[in-house]
Amino acid sequence: MSLALQPFVGDDAARAVHGYDAGAAAYLLARPGQGAGEPSGPDLTPWHELSLRPVVVTAADAAEALAEVAAAASPDEALVLVAPGLRIATAALLDQLDRPGEATTVATIEGTALQGDPHEPTDFTILRIDRDQRLVHSVGTARQTVSDPTNVAAGVLRVAAADVPEALRLWREAAESPVARDADVDPFDLALLALVRGGVRVGTLPLGPFDVDRGSSTALGSHGSPWQQRLRGASRGGDGFFSTFCIRPLSRRLTGFGLGHDWSPNVVTLTSLGLGLVAAGLAAVDNRWTWVAAAVLLITALVVDCVDGEIARFRRKFSALGAWLDAVGDRVKEYSLIAAVAWVGVARGEDTWWLAVLALVLVTTRHLEDYAYFDRIRSTRAHVTPDLLPVDAPHDLGDAGSRTTLPPRQTRRQRVVFWTKKVMHLPIAERYLLLAIGLLTFEPLVLLWLIVVAVAIALVWTQGGRTAKALLGVDGFxxxxxxxxxxxxxxxxxxxxxxxxxxxxxxxxxxxxxxxxxxxxxxxxxxxxxxxxxxxxxxxxxxxxxxxxxxxxxxxxxxxxxxxxxxxxxxxxxxxxxxxxxxxxxxxxxxxxxxxxxxxxxxxxxxxxxxxxxxxxxxxxxxxxxxxxxxxxxxxxxxxxxxxxxxxxxxxxxxxxxxxxxxxxxxxxxxxxxxxxxxxxxxxxx
The missing domain is CATH 1.20.120 (Four Helix Bundle (Hemerythrin (Met), subunit A))
Incomplete structure (x- = not known):
């Protein structure tokens, strides 16, 4: 099946619904007078397009809404809970509701995407999430505050089949609480609060750059149609400066073309690997123009390397072969080019192999230290758990003087500092850029020293700060x-x-x-x-x-x-x-x-x-x-x-x-x- 929307991006196959949760019930919470078919009622189109069973729940208050859902839901299948007044495109829901998954998740939005002052009240659900564990730790309602909130919930909660019995029990209990009778309390907010405070692990799933309306609040996404926004969201987050502002804009154009021509992510990965190896082969030829061609091909390989993941994320189709090829391909390309340049240097009578070895060692050290540190951080913060409290408790377990509004938007200075730190970490796109610049010099020693010095600085930057924190015991290990x-x-x-x-x-x-x-x-x-x-x-x-x-x-x-x-x-x-x-x-x-x-x-x-x-x-x-x-x-x-x-x-x-x-x-x-x-x-x- 395919969605009956205009083909802004990709063909029918690229936009097809896989039906992983087909047949599951989607409970659309509504205020009185907002039933199906009413002008202000919920739009059933996205849920029909996802092959879900939309059930409109119109109730006078949160207590009645939760009780009705708890009575109607089957304890044997996953369910979806949708906030009142939510307006969202089908394309925005695919990652949460139409891909393999066994976890209970809620769609989240960065506070910076919200229109208006972040200190003003919003109809979106205020959250504190743990980015390392990717879990919701605290939920706000009209009567419960969140200490140091980080994000908001869009208004879509998927409860996995394994968690449904416990979720229904918690909702029945929440429906009996005094706060559930408060007319200002949103039933979705209370439902999510009951799960988190009741000990159900609720994972976070970033919604991406989509336009979303909930009540009178709006979150703006990127430019274009929902499918164009989905293409923008298919770019992996957390990239470095060069990748974010130079490589990804090019890769998305190529991805859009590939989605319309049924490109296979694995074939794209192999193509990127082939381009990188050809670049290394050209660099092994002691000729200025082959080195220029190698520089162009290396950056091209980097662009193409982004396309495979974007296609896979857009289509929600992932393979073990693709993951393996993508994981090992970058190293093969990088090592091959360094070896080719060292080969030319030796042919010129320069002692470049030791420099190439040093570059290999430093690059690998930089990554091993990085990945091991993230493992350490994960174990360090594993003891931090969601705030387990009675539903009626007005405050979570945060400090009394903590901030209770969303963090302010970054200043220009903060953005500069953020991207400077990104560059200092020297991610792959920045290293490929340095290799390409080195190729344009047509000097093996210049290229090798360029990468050695840059990676050494990045290693000192990361290792120095992290080691100092560990030795001083200030990192909460x-x-x-x-x-x-x-x-x-x-x-x-x-x-x-x-x-x-x-x-x-x-x-x-x-x-x-x-x-x-x-x-x-x-x-x-x-x-x-x-x-x-x-x-x-x-x-x-x-x-x-x-x-x-x-x-x-x-x-x-x-x-x-x-x-x-x-x-x-x-x-x-x-x-x-x-x-x-x-x-x-x-x-x-x-x-x-x-x-x-x-x-x-x-x-x-x-x-x-x-x-x-x-x-x-x-x-x-x-x-x-x-x-x-x-x-x-x-x-x-x-x-x-x-x-x-x-x-x-x-x-x-x-x-x-x-x-x-x-x-x-x-x-x-x-x-x-x-x-x-x-x-x-x-x-x-x-």
Missing amino acids: RPSPSVLAGQWGDMDHQADLGPVARVAGRVLRAPMPVAFVGALVVLAAGVTAARDGRAVLVVALVVVGVLLVGFACRPPLRDRLAWQLSSVLWLTEAGLVTGLAWHLDSPRRWVVFAYLAAVAWHRYDVVYRLRDTGLPAAPWVTLVTLGTDGRMVLLAVLWAVGVPLEPVLGWGALALIVVYAAESASAWLTWARGRRAQPVAGKVAT
């Missing part, structure tokens, strides 16, 4: 309560420790700082090897360092500095490999880059899998590849007994990437099959 003794958390998986370190951890337990001392000992071994030190000393230092790391890293990693471990161990392995291979001739140093690129690819893959699927790499992978500790010991021993490192690193890189890629592809496919086998909320699997 608390270990994750969900990870029990002996269990592995995300940080344990990101550490990539193998059998040697794990066995050592069972023999002796040491505090986390010992792991960092062990890393320094291994790095000392690398320096010793680079200075023609004694082989026995190098091996001894590596073994001692690895054991120290193992002593301090017994699962689960819950120390306040544990988030640093994955990047520290990566730097340690990179430093040791570089030291052992220090005396290789300049043209043969490519094997160091290749070996470390294979390891880095795996580390990225583990992070992406944990983030997107919640599943780590298979345990046998660290056994076969020895983990970072086992690889360091093996390389040190081989170097000490005189085995040439060039073939060891070259063939080792090939073996590692084959194992890593094969296991990763298999794991993503297995995860996808498992998702397809799960029943969709509100429907019975057949």
Whole structure:
């Protein structure tokens, strides 16, 4: 089926309704005199177009409305609750009501989208949400205030089938409360308040840049029709400055064309990867014009790389293959270009491989630290729960002197500071821009130094501030309560420790700082090897360092500095490999880059899998590849007994990437099959 709207964006297939919640009831709350068919009554069109069953609930007050919904709703299927006076386009509802999902969610709007003074009352529901957990923590009504509110609810609540029995019970209780008889209390607000204060986890789903009216209040979206607004909302949020203001405007134009020609997101991803590899191939040719073409193709690949996600989000169709390709493709393009530039530099007689290795190491460190820190923040704030209170309580659990109105709009100075910090983090679009600028100089050393210095500044910026907060204890850190003794958390998986370190951890337990001392000992071994030190000393230092790391890293990693471990161990392995291979001739140093690129690819893959699927790499992978500790010991021993490192690193890189890629592809496919086998909320699997 397709929506009977003008084809502003895409074809019928792109705008089709999938029917995930088809047949579920949508309860449209209305004030007296606002029944179906009345001029001021609710519009039934969006709900019919979504294949839902619209049920208009006209009641004198919130008590009567909640009681009627609780009596009419089926406890066995998902339901949708719609606020009185809501006017919204069908296209705005698709992400919440027409995609796979098993969670209870409410559509939210940024306060900055509201018309008028944010300090004035609004007909939208005032909320405080936790952006890390993506949960509603406090809800306001005409009689309940919210401390430090952050957003508003548009007026659409989807209650998952699993939560419906509890929701109906809470609504029956709320209908008996005195506040439910207050004529000023909106029944939608009270229904949402009852769920949150009653302990039902209500997730937040940002509505996007759509026009929404509720009562006399209005939230303005982007320009154009609802479908054009949907295309604008298909752009991923949180991008950097260059992506937001330069790349995404171009990608959306291409996405609009692709939606009308049935482009496959996976094909688009492969196209972006192909363009990036062609750019690297052109950069490997020592010719000014091929470098100019490579710069153009690199930015083109970045634009195309945005299109696959935009198409998938617009259509609400996602695949495990697409997620995997998108996750690994960016690194392949980036590493390939850096390697191609280093190759040209060596051909010119410049010593560029070590600089390329440094760029690879810094870029990977920057990302590992970033992802691990977000895991840390998530565990730190996991103890923060929604405000569980009786429905009649006039205030939530916030401080008495807290702000009770929406935050003011950003000033110009605040916007400048915000985007400056974004640029300082050096996201992917900014790095690609630097690579393209470097290509236009036609100087390998300039390009490599440009990326090295920029990433180093970004790393100091992020690591410095976060480490200072952690050491001073001002970041509110608390270990994750969900990870029990002996269990592995995300940080344990990101550490990539193998059998040697794990066995050592069972023999002796040491505090986390010992792991960092062990890393320094291994790095000392690398320096010793680079200075023609004694082989026995190098091996001894590596073994001692690895054991120290193992002593301090017994699962689960819950120390306040544990988030640093994955990047520290990566730097340690990179430093040791570089030291052992220090005396290789300049043209043969490519094997160091290749070996470390294979390891880095795996580390990225583990992070992406944990983030997107919640599943780590298979345990046998660290056994076969020895983990970072086992690889360091093996390389040190081989170097000490005189085995040439060039073939060891070259063939080792090939073996590692084959194992890593094969296991990763298999794991993503297995995860996808498992998702397809799960029943969709509100429907019975057949």
